[in-house]
Amino acid sequence: MPYGPSSVLGEVLRNKQAQAVVRKYAPHLDKEIESAQMWYGTLAQVTTMLEGIRIDPAARNALYAELATLEEPDEEAASPRDEEMVPVADYESEDVPSGSAQLVAASHGTLWQTFELELHGPAHGNPFTAVTLRAEFRNGDRSATAHGFYDGEGMYRVRFLPDAEGEWSFRTTSNARSLDSVTGTFYCGPAGSADHGPVRVHAGAHFQHADGTRFLPLGTTLYAWTHQGAELEKRTLASLAGSPFNKVRMCVFPKWFVHNETEPPRYPFAGSVEEGWDLHRPNPAYFQHLEQQIAQLGGLGIQADLILFHPYDRWGFSTMSPAADDRYLRYVVGRLAAYPNVWWSLANEYDLVWSKSTDDWHRIAAVIGDHDPHGHLMSVHNWVELWDNDVDWVTHASIQRTPEGTREWRERWGKPVAVDELGYEGDIEWGWGNLAPQEMVRRCWEGVVRGGYVTHGECFLADDDVLWWAKGGVLKGESTARLDFLRTIMEDIPSDAAGIDPLPSDFDVPVGGVEGRYYLAYCGIMQPRLRTFHLPRRTRFRADIIDTWNMTITELPDLYEGTCTVSLPGRPYLAIRLRAVEGQ
Incomplete structure (x- = not known):
């Protein structure tokens, strides 16, 4: 059949004539930062993103018309269908004693x-x-x-x-x-002093370990850190050990993307880049290394939020057949489900994994659920379109957005909200990776005060092209110390509280805390000289002025109750904390 809008870009580019047509209308294709991922998209999907075609429907129509004169090869006839292999009952002969291994x-x-x-x-x-x-x-x-x-x-x-x-x-x-x-x-x-079990959802929108210990996530992003070699991975672990982060977002498969265009030292399946992969044979060395790094994270008290699929892929792991997907999932879950610090993230930017449909993600979740006896947390991360986090198997929302919608998402789904991609501190070309440290810290405070949990990342240009967000190494930014300070504030809520909940707020300043006992208001970039609060009557409160950038806490001498006004120093990045006086 002729090439058309439903043809996959990678298949089109394998045909020399069709490739020439595409490059005629999209001459800058190779410079597109998502080009490795776009390889697996249909022409209809890709041409809504490529500069030049996206803004010129006439050029898009001309592309389709010219491609329609060329025939697309019958891929199904050329490649045998990957079907599930059913294990046979007589794998070993009857003369082998039962249970003799x-x-x-x-x-x-x-x-x-x-x-x-x-x-x-x-x-x-x-x-x-x-x-x-x-x-x-x-x-x-x-x-x-x-x-x-x-x-x-x-x-x-x-x-x-x-x-x-x-x-x-x-x-x-x-x-x-x-x-x-x-x-x-x-x-x-009995459990050791540092062993608290897997993290579960608690009190609707929060988390705790299986033994009841409260868990307040503060994450960081290290997509491909386990694919960098021993020396760099050792440096990454050392940096994490001295950081405030207790959750890491990380990929199971290697990643190919801007500032991460190096081949990994090992691959998840038998085979090679040149000759292809035997998707029926996982590479044990690859997964042994992965689980060793997960165990290292566990020793640091860090949760491994494992991304099972992602679109930034030049090896074809994002476009495996459903049968191959399921084999991979059974293998990964069998290996890793007994690690207490594992979370399952079905995808990073699921809506860019164009080879999979909504039904595929539901099937993937079912395979995980069927093979994980310990019920680890499970989420799906978005690019543009938020996943339907109402579905039962989603334990918490994993969001790519700025955090201002956190309260709304909590109320919509009745589940914890992790704003796992809110931008990265750094200085690279693209806006998602060149936030000033003040803005990174502001977004994190916004998410926390609005009742959610947040994830940090860093993208600083380097001569060795080692960017924390992709490869790890050493933390360089100014936000990390401020997030360490934020973590102390998060942990200083009343000990019997599950976490910070959103509380009634004015339109301009979010307020979170524990109703009647603890209030935390965040002013962000605003610089008020005073702020009025409506506190419970006949309950007195101490007030602290928290400078979230300079990391100072100033306790005010007065006590406050009812409708009251707190004087402020009139500079940005302030929070006001009001705590009920005990024993009054």
Whole structure:
């Protein structure tokens, strides 16, 4: 059939004649910053974004008319369809004793720490797809099923995160006879002082760990930090250790984008860039490295918000078939679900992953839910169109916007709101990555006071092209110290409060806190000399003037109640904190 608006750009560009037509009407295609991602878009999608075509419908029509004279190859006939491989019951012959695989497992575990069964089993054929393995773990009347995975060289693993102390038993199920009906027990002891379990949604719009410990996220962005090599990754971890950030947004797959155009040291599947990928064979070394870095984050008390798909891809991982997607997801979830500090982010900018439909995202969420016995948090991040966060499997909203809509989003969905992409401090060419530090801090304060949670990022040009937002390294900006200060303010709310909730506010200054006990008003770029508050009567409040940029707190000498006016120093970036006097 002829090329047309539904033709995929990458397929068009593989045809030399069609490529010449596209470049005739879009001569600056190679300079487009999203070009790697656009490769997988249809012409109709791409031509709404490319400068020159987007503003000239006549040129777009001429492009389609000229392409219509060329024939698009039958890709389905040229490439066999990737169908799910069904494991067979006779993967091992009947003379192999059931449950005969060598088991290595500890006799004791720890609450909220990953417990692992290591099984030495068969390696013929393709064990990644030919063998199924799971284990049922029991503690009294309670049970949970964890899915295993093949880790190469005849090694299989099943991982579990015990959520109760006492004796646990386990029993495996597999189509490989040697791996089937392996049984055992272990005793789970009390949690360590730093182990609080996975993060859950709490009180509607907030978070807490499974043991009830409050969790107040303050994130940062490190999309491709695990694909940079040992030396740079070590520097990144050292920077994180000295930072205020307790959540990291990071990609499972490598990324190809502006200031991140280097090949990773390893790839997620067997194969090569030149010869293509065997999507039936994950690369264990790739995922072993990823999980080691997740564990390192956990040791620093940092949550790993794992982005499972993204559009900035030159290797084809964003355009795998549904069957390949599902195999990848089962493998990743099997490997990582027992890590307590994992969150699932289905996509970064899902609406730029043009190869997937709304139904695909729902299917992906179902696969994750079916294979994660520990129920980790799950979200979908947008570019332009907000995801429908009403759906049951979405635990919290992950938003790309400035934070002024945070309260509205909370009320719309009744879920926590993480403004995960509100712009980056830096000095690169594009507006999303050259915020002044004052503006970065302002946006973070706005999001927090409006009842949400925020994520930082940095994009400073460097001779070595190491930008924190993409590759990690060393934090350079002025906002980090101010966000450390913000974190102390977030943590200083009443100890029995789940978090900061939006409170009645005037049109110009947002107010958040805990109704009747704690109020936090943020003035942003405004510089008032006074502010009137309507506090509860017969309750006295102490007032603090917080300079969010200079990181100072000035306690005022007077007490306030009812309708009252607080004098202010008349400079920008101030917050006013009002706390009820205890024991009055």
